[in-house]
Amino acid sequence: MRKLGFGLMRLPVIGEDKGNIDKEKVCRMVDLFIERGFQYFDTAWFYHEKCSELAAGECLSARYPRSAFYLADKMPLDLLESGDKPEDYFAKQLEKCRVEYFDYYLIHALKGAKLEKAEEFGLFEFLKAKKAEGKARNIGFSFHDSAEVLDDILTNHPEVDFVQLQINYLDWDSGSVQSEKVYKTARKHGKDIIIMEPVKGGTLASLPEKAEVLLKSASPSMTPAEWAIRFAAGLEGVIMVLSGMSTLEQVDENTSFMRDFHPLSDSETEMLFKAAEIIKDDARIGCTACRYCTDGCPASIPIPEYFALYNSDLGKYGIGRRSMDPASYAALSEGRGKASSCIECGQCEAICPQGLPIRELLKKVSSRFEE
Ligand code: SF4
Ligand code: SF4
Structure with a gap:
């Protein structure tokens, strides 16, 4: 599987309404993505005011055989209230996405403060049951907390197959996102890693001039987004890097360099960390x-x-x-x-x-x- 995933959370919309997804454009983006040999799509209940899953159904599942793509979706942990059944959400998600199973299914945005709630609703058992039924082929969670909390969760829940982490070169040593530490923790537990926000929500696609000049001197043809995505995708154990693409041009750019992906060399990585220092100083x-x-x-x-x-x-x-x-x-x-x-x-x-x-x-x- 090629390592670039299409995040369905920043899709083009008509007007100002985030829920009014421009399906015609999305279909063209999906077509180009698949035509270039990529297969992984990532949606969630919350994205685009609950309309991203519908777009996945309409623009992807209804138009391609199930074997042509992998689809990831997430249990909206934040929404669950007393009396709610995870099963009801899951069934609704399958229906909205027009699929019989998910290839990857996650607990959405797990953190230490929400762990008790996840346990209360029996979400890990739920995931395991869905995997046993063949309705969720790989199970995991997306995570926003410290390496220490991740270590605790993975120690208590060895059943998960993968974790989805925020990893980018600018946050590699940050005290809050802790990209390096959470990465190493997931590796210690032998988990596959899916990376979200490798371009930091677009922040790393446009750099301060000094940082951009430095990177251009190392590789004139590589764009800042390419540096960021190649860094993330080159880490050992990373099976997928998600990019929330909004235009056909972005799909074109990202798939162009990820088609024949090769990781950054040691000297390129060193250069990227120098650029990170410039970006931090500039801010x-x-x-x-x-x-x-x-x-x-x-x-x-x-x-x-x-x-x-x-x-x-x-x-x-x-x-x-x-x-x-x-x-x-x-x-x-x-x-x-x-x-x-x-x-x-x-x-x-x-x-x-x-x-x-x-x-x-x-x-x-x-x-x-x-x-
Ligand atoms: S209100 Fe104060 S801070 Fe704002 S522009 Fe005037 S002097 Fe500067
Ligand atoms: S912002 Fe005020 S305190 Fe800071 S360098 Fe300018 S004048 Fe001095």
């Missing part, structure tokens, strides 16, 4: 805490303190996500102006010796800590 705000900007601010915003917190939060929890520690920001903003209270008068920017676009940067602070 940090270069405030020197001189405080020239603070006295004149009519909104009493503690600008340098917010920037320092932002930088340290990036270091701890990674780029491109909301803070997992909003309490620090709440404490810092107590009795002072929040980042979102900036009235954009521009006084601070006129005085900042570093020439920082403070108004724009405060918006980043606000979306990281306030939303």
Whole structure:
């Protein structure tokens, strides 16, 4: 099986409604994907306001023989409420996807805090039973927590065949996503690995100029997305790398380089980690805490303190996500102006010796800590 999977979660839509999937376009994307020799599709109950599974049914299962593709779906753990039966969801999913069985079936988004709920609903036993019936050929879970929690789950549930992990080169050593640590934990337990978000939700498809120049110097023809996907797919034990494709061009690009996949060489991997350092540095705000900007601010915003917190939060929890520690920001903003209270008068920017676009940067602070 070729190692690129088609994630059905960022499909083209008509208008603004996420549930109004443009099936005509999706059919063309599916056709090109299959024509190029790829077979793996990944859907879930929640994707596209519960319409992704229907699109899988209409654009894939209804148009291709069952042997032409592998389909993965997931039990919506978050939705389960007292009295709910996992069986009812599973039956509905088969119906929506127009299939008799799933090739891969997962507990969706398992983490330590939800483990008790998964056990309460007997989801691991449920998965095992579905596998025995031939309705779920491979069983596993997608995972969002620490390596330690993963180790506990895999120790207690050796019956799973695979785990689906967030792995990308930028989060390889991140304190929150822990790509390297969770990868090594899954390997220690001998599990197959499916990778989600190898391009970090698109963040790694467009890089700061310095990082892009560095990667181009190593390989002029490789795109940033290709670097990211090839890194992920080259890791030992990885059986599939998912990409949530939105356009025919993306299907074309990704299938072009994954058709004759070869992993990154050692020197290419080294180069990629150098690029990761540049990306991390670039995302940090270069405030020197001189405080020239603070006295004149009519909104009493503690600008340098917010920037320092932002930088340290990036270091701890990674780029491109909301803070997992909003309490620090709440404490810092107590009795002072929040980042979102900036009235954009521009006084601070006129005085900042570093020439920082403070108004724009405060918006980043606000979306990281306030939303
Ligand atoms: S632009 Fe915003 S942060 Fe800068 S001085 Fe004006 S209110 Fe304060
Ligand atoms: S003036 Fe610029 S460098 Fe100085 S504290 Fe304010 S934002 Fe930071």
